[in-house]
Amino acid sequence: MIDDIVFISQITIKSSIGVLLAAIGEIFAERSGILNLGVEGMMLVGALTGAAIGLAGGPPLLALGGGMLAGALLAMLHAFFSITLRADQTLSGLAIAILGGGLSNFLGRPIIGEVGIRLKAFPLPYLSDIPVIGEIFFNQSVLVYLAYLIIPFASYVLFHTRTGLKIRAVGDDAVSADVIGINVTAIRYCCTIFGGILAGLGGCYLSLAYTPGWKENMTAGQGWIAIAMVIFSLWSPYxxxxxxxxxxxxxxxxxxxxxxxxxxxxxxxxxxxxxxLTIGVLILVMHLKKGGKDGKSPRCLGVPFHREG
Amino acid sequence: MNKKLQWLLVCITAICLLVPGTSFSAEKKLKVAFALLWTIDDQGWTTGHYRGIEYLREKMGDQIEVAYTEKVRAADAERVFRGYAEKGFDLIFGTTFEHMDALMRVAKDYPNIRFEHCSGYKTSPNMGNYFTRMYQGEYLAGYMAGLMGFKNVGTVATQPIPEPIRGINAFTIGLIKGLDEAGVQYDSDKLNTVVWLKSWRDPIKETTLAETLAARKHDLIRQMADTPDTSKAACAAGVPAIGYGTDAALAGADCTLVSSLFNWGPYYVETVKAVMDGTWELRQYWKGFEQQGIQLSPFGSKVPQDVQTKVIAEMEKLSQGEDHIFAGPLYDQDGKVLYAQGSSASDSDLLSMRVLIKGVKGNIPQ
Incomplete structure (x- = not known):
């Protein structure tokens, strides 16, 4: 019985990390006012790049870095369209999702199924010896531990630092933020790219740790679930x-x-x-019109910023 | 004068249209086309067919012209088949179940072209169908597992339709035979636990499922999906695996004991030859080891020599056409008799099989 609970919890954590990393990245993008529907595409190119570098003999850090860079590059494309060109963010995001899917399928064909790096479960010394808890939380892959660190960090930055305040200000009222001297464009670019980096990392988690090797469309919709997760979370990492x-x-x-x-x-x-549950939360949000400071979507979400005059 | 010119034009056009259609000179190469479900490197179903195409090219490449199209899904299939028919292909293969209706429609419009459909049940005068008896390979894999004493197998099954159900049953029949011969005690209610993916391939779910089965202390994990990820996850969890479709050991799952493999090549060569000789006729082809429609991969290093010998002896029998796998007595999960002593499942029973036998744990989701 207790064994079953332990391994169900273990698999629960394992299964949630890819979605979680992507969702935290998307929270930053959306908090700054940029809706990025391209998460699935960014995860896929991240997964492919990570797997390909691993297969070519690159060290794990390089594979992860490459995956994050690939996600960041696609995010940059989205940022360019939606921030600099002020294009429709929904369309641009969907285009990125489709581009990422197609590109990864096309480029990934020669290496389908070949395994380079496998980031095995790495039991943390001492911590993994704690009964039950240790087995559930500290007998996981290194990327899971990384996610443990990213979560509080993301929340701290977003809600307890000046940077976080700027991000939220830009997302809630870009014009006012601009008036008091915040560089709206720079903040939005940074947040969108950060979102791409984490989506790429989420992809790498799938192709290097969860089920090593590249397979077509291996994210199987996790990028879309991440977007739903952001709404579900009401834009909060925790x-x-x-x-x-x-x-x-x-x-x-x-x-x-x-x-x-x-x-x-x-x-x-x-x-x-x-x-x-996501639909339920959405309905709830509609009723929370006067909700607290983080009870509803960023007011400028999806709205391109124009400086008047 | 104008009228004469018109007539002349009509005649010339008519001749132009007729000539390439009728001239069937000796040097003309037979044109063969394949529509494939997925990409040729999908490591599963389509890779199996592509190996068959390669085999065909190797054997008859100088006499035929071969073309194929990847990722032909149901919605697109008719366009692809019609395209090949219009381009003058003589023999067109639809290699997956969902091509069936599109192929039927196109076959009606082109009575002079031969069509072949894989894994379906509809035929027309110029469209036959073909399949391999994969369950024979699964039976042998089960027999091997039984001889080695595995008695708590976990199966990662795909879609709950007759083909996988047949395979699960055949594996279990082999498993019981092996365990009986090895004299191992077992609990016949849970020899082979089946869990369904409800998909032909989904690497992430396959991995999760294999890990769940490993954590539930199953002693052997059996892959049925197209991708080898079930076997890979089993190996990573330290549990031996059995592969399916293509050799999982070659895909990096080095704990794989054996894989049952599709082998379409001989059938493709035979069919192409028949069309060339003009002896092609409508048939519903369903063969196993006797026509090398399937094969076993090389055994893994953990399989003892005497077990290998016994499995190969059983394979020889199947190669001779002695297939008594579904011979009675066979019982369903509740112990009710399905086939009494002396009777056995007919081909049509096998093709529509919707019941799991005694020894299988789990049910068929509706």
């Missing part, structure tokens, strides 16, 4: 963790139920839950 764990937990449970024959909740309902 709540995104909750959403990602819920997603991971449902993934782990659906197979556990099948493998044991104990089907407490039908699988189809389990699979539906994250989306149902």
């Amino acid at each position: 709540r995104a963790v909750l959403g990602a764990l819920l997603f991971g937990g449902l993934t782990a449970l659906q197979f556990f139920f099948q493998a044991t024959g104990i089907e407490v909740i039908p699988v189809y309902i389990l699979l539906m839950l994250p989306y149902l």
